[in-house]
Amino acid sequence: MGAYYTNAVCLISALGASDSSTGLFAPRPAHRYPTTSCVIGFDKRTNEYIHLPAPQRALVDEFDAAPLLKRGWCFQERLLARRTLHWSRNGVFWICVGDMAARSEFSSRCDTFSTDPRISNSGIFHGISLPGELKQPWSPWMHYVQEYSSKGLSFATDRLVAVHGLGTRLAAIGGDEYFGGIFGGHISWGLIWQADPEDDARKKLDCFPSWSWASCQSDRSVIIADQSKPWVECVRLEGFPAFQNPLDFQGLEKRTLRVNAPLLKFEPCQYRRGRNTSYEFETTG
Incomplete structure (x- = not known):
């Protein structure tokens, strides 16, 4: 595709x-029925007509x-x-x-x-060269997901296959591996996504793995964390499932991710931003 x-x-x-x-x-x-500018008055001081321009298309x-x-x-x-x-x-x-x-x-x-x-x-x-951070092949994916995730589909099961061409093309350009809406070379930020907490109509789609943004259906889109921030980069992907089909994630062997990462102890610090409660985490060792 x-x-x-x-x-x-x-x-x-x-x-x-x-x-x-x-x-x-x-x-x-x-x-x-083309439109043209319309004369709405005359300025005697400057001896000029005042025009209302036609709307720009x-x-x-x-x-x-x-x-x-x-x-x-x-x-x-x-x-x-x-x-x-x-x-x-x-x-x-x-x-x-x-x-x-x-x-x-x-x-x-x-x-x-x-x-x-x-x-x-x-x-x-x-x-074609792109400005700033968009020069990295995987960077546009963050913007793609945010815009695409609120689009309408007749069948929810098409959620990943309808952008499979985008993901595989980006992976080929960047020499990466793509599966389930994320990239193997950037597994840590690919897993850090969130839906709008104020969207009460959002729901979980069991036909997709829970680690994928595709498993969350929301009218207000899903947001992937900005990869320019210092997220944990010591997570290593051990491998995507051997059997890959963007239309079939039934069974653990078709949806399980295996990653290698250190275990760290986090101390959450709670604070409020508007009506939402948020947390910041700092490692203690």
């Missing part, structure tokens, strides 16, 4: 469709409102594709990862979108 979208010449996205029954080429009223606004991007299976398709043509109700937008920008039929360039993480985090799959 990862190679399928990474090697595609162009991905055509039905951004304007309300659901699968609408089809790709939804009506574009903004194209049929930005792809980032289309992304925020598109039902398509709320679906889990569409997540890795968008990130793995080198070129994407988005057909929306407010215009046709063209994205090329190498250009790091979006173009539309209304303007030559939309530079403001080039810094949006939903596009800037995808260049790693095509050998």
Whole structure:
């Protein structure tokens, strides 16, 4: 699946469709009825007309409102594709990862979108250098999980297989091993995840291992700890299960992790932050 979208010449996205029954080429009223600036007054002091400019059609606004991007299976398709043509109700937008920008039929360039993480985090799959910490192949995964974990899926069992292409591609780029939503070379921070404590609707999915973020279903997303912080790095993975299937984690032999790590004694220090009780831990020996 990862190679399928990474090697595609162009991905055509039905951004304007309300659901699968609408089809790709939804009506574009903004194209049929173009808007222009409107004169709303005249400044006698400067002898100039006052104009109300036409609204700017930005792809980032289309992304925020598109039902398509709320679906889990569409997540890795968008990130793995080198070129994407988005057909929306407010215009046709063209994205090329190498250009790091979006173009539309209304303007030559939309530079403001080039810094949006939903596009800037995808260049790693095509050998494009990225700023700062995103140069590490596994670093974008933290952002991917946070955005993807709140997406909708018709079947909860698809939660890992729908991003399996992303994980395996990142592992291949970084010379790492991927399984169950985490990377073997960075096992410690891969296991440090949390759901929003105020999301009372979150629930545990028994079809996935409890150590994986995929086992927590939450509408407010799951957060993986920032790997730039000094988490314990003396944890060594002894090996992922020999049998690996992103759709089948039934049985201990298919979901057990074996790690090697020292035992440390921790003294918790309780403090309050807002309405939540938190703890800090310090080693005592």
